[in-house]
Amino acid sequence: MKIGDKVRLVHGKESGTITRIIDSQQIEVEIEDGFRIPVAKREVTVISTEEGLLTGKSYTTSEAIQPTSIQSLSGNVQVAFQAFNDRTHRVFLINERNCSILFSCYKKTKQRTQLLQSGLLEKGKIVSIDEWNTSEFSSWPSLLFQIIYLLPTVEKVVS
Incomplete structure (x- = not known):
C-alpha cells in the first residue's frame, strides 16, 4: 500500500484514497465525503488489484519491439x-x-x-x-x- 492507492474498508461500505501512512500498522484514508479517517492496514483492501482480477486483463509482451531512439x-x-x-x-x-x-x-x-x-x-x-x-x-x-x-x-x- 502506498499514498494515492484506492482502497475499500473491509468491514464497511466506505472507500477512498490513502493520503498518509501513519506508522507500520495504520494509514489515513480520505473517504468520498472528504473526511480523513485513521484506519488499521488490516481493515482495508486495495481496489485496483482486485479490479484487475475481475476484468481478467492479462499482460503479454509483444514479439516485435521497435527500438526507441533518444x-x-x-x-x-x-x-x-x-x-x-x-x-x-x-x-x-x-x-x-x-x-x-x-x-x-x-x-x-x-x-x-x-x-x-x-x-x-x-x-x-x-x-x-x-x-x-x-x-x-x-x-x-x-x-x-x-x-x-x-x-x-x-x-x-x-x-
Missing part, C-alpha cells in the same frame, strides 16, 4: 502542487513522457534527507508524493528527485 522521446516529467483546501497542498509527480520511469523523491532539510516515496510511474500517470501545510510555506523542505527512464529494449537472438 530523439523520439517526448513529453516531460513534472512536479505539481495542488491546493487541497485552505490549509494543505498536495505534491504530485506527473509523467508525460512516452516511457515509464523509476523515481525516488526525497525531502531535504538542514538536518537530514528523508525518502518520501519511490516506485515505478507508467507513462501518462500521476502519483501523489506528499502533503504540506500552507501555514508552513516558508519552511517547506527542498525536494530531491532521482529519475531513470525505462526505454523499450530490443533483444536479438544470435544463432
Whole structure:
C-alpha cells in the first residue's frame, strides 16, 4: 500500500484514497465525503488489484519491439502542487513522457534527507508524493528527485 492507492474498508461500505501512512500498522484514508479517517492496514483492501482480477486483463509482451531512439522521446516529467483546501497542498509527480520511469523523491532539510516515496510511474500517470501545510510555506523542505527512464529494449537472438 502506498499514498494515492484506492482502497475499500473491509468491514464497511466506505472507500477512498490513502493520503498518509501513519506508522507500520495504520494509514489515513480520505473517504468520498472528504473526511480523513485513521484506519488499521488490516481493515482495508486495495481496489485496483482486485479490479484487475475481475476484468481478467492479462499482460503479454509483444514479439516485435521497435527500438526507441533518444530523439523520439517526448513529453516531460513534472512536479505539481495542488491546493487541497485552505490549509494543505498536495505534491504530485506527473509523467508525460512516452516511457515509464523509476523515481525516488526525497525531502531535504538542514538536518537530514528523508525518502518520501519511490516506485515505478507508467507513462501518462500521476502519483501523489506528499502533503504540506500552507501555514508552513516558508519552511517547506527542498525536494530531491532521482529519475531513470525505462526505454523499450530490443533483444536479438544470435544463432
